[in-house]
Amino acid sequence: MDEAIISELKALVENVEFDVPMKTKTSFRVGGPADVLAMPKDAKELGRLVRYIQEKGLPYFVLGRGTNLLVLDGGIKGVVIDIKGLNKLEVRDGGFIYSGAGVPLPKLVYFAMDNSLTGLEFASGIPGSVGGAVVMNAGAAEGEMKDVVESITLMNEGGDVKEIMRDALSFSYRDLSLPKGSIVLGAAFKLAVGEKEAIKERVHSLIQARKTKQPLDQPNAGCIFKNPPTGSAGRIIDEVGLKGLQFGGAKVSDLHANFIVNNGSATAKDILSLVDDVMEKVYEKRGIALEPEIKIVGEMENKRVRIKP
């Protein structure tokens, strides 16, 4: 990257690093280097950064906690913006909690519980940040973010900020439709007053259930595929007999067929090739076109992989 841009970025953002391996920033533990990793300390510093990026025409990517990401081996060109600094968390009158986008989702779940507010229990055990959860409309059988989000605070690619109320938000299955380049700064959640012990019990039993059903001892990125209209992607992959299928250091989990685990030596190319194999075999045997739920970002080191059908 241009020396002038490097020194201007250093002057703009206190916490900025260069050539950062994304494998250290993602739960899959794969991914090549980001040219720049900027961690603005607050929305003001973020705004300055976004306006600079816009002025220079640099590409940027917003990073939550990297738990739903496959970063390719060639890394990410431009600026990765890590929003951890947006960490405000507070109860507001009327059963609302406001959370900054950088707050870990598990912390929000426990914060609601400690304040005897119910509604977020469904998110127990889902890793990631609040911003990532909102953008992905993260959820489970018991509920999803769209059920509890009252409003979001959004920065556009010009650095302007506005609040958008729930009625104007279009959530869908594992997605929230937002204008290109938008950054979620935080969200307000509408919850109800509940019984603390009952909330605690629910939270703990959902976390416990995950421990028995998910391969949490190996690097992964949660469910790889969205559930097709015909049923659970995990069940379909299992029925096709793909549990244990391997490509290099990547393997379809023996415990949960919709998880791919990294045995420690996987590259993004291994994972992507395995994703491709699973899609191809499921399509061949069942005529079902699986769609990845994980976000695949960055540059390929060398071209090989196709995602089809």
Ligand SMILES: Cc1cc2nc3c(=O)[nH]c(=O)nc-3n(C[C@H](O)[C@H](O)[C@H](O)COP(=O)(O)OP(=O)(O)OC[C@H]3O[C@@H](n4cnc5c(N)ncnc54)[C@H](O)[C@@H]3O)c2cc1C
């Ligand atoms: C073990 C495990 C279990 C999981 N279980 C579930 C589950 O039950 N349900 C579920 O829905 N998901 C699950 N996931 C997936 C993942 O945890 C969620 O999708 C989570 O919400 C992603 O948050 P993140 O901060 O890690 O986002 P990242 O992975 O960092 O980013 C995901 C996407 O959101 C964008 N993004 C992130 N933050 C912002 C922001 N502030 N503004 C704009 N864009 C942003 C990124 O650019 C990217 O496109 C699981 C993952 C793991 C590893």
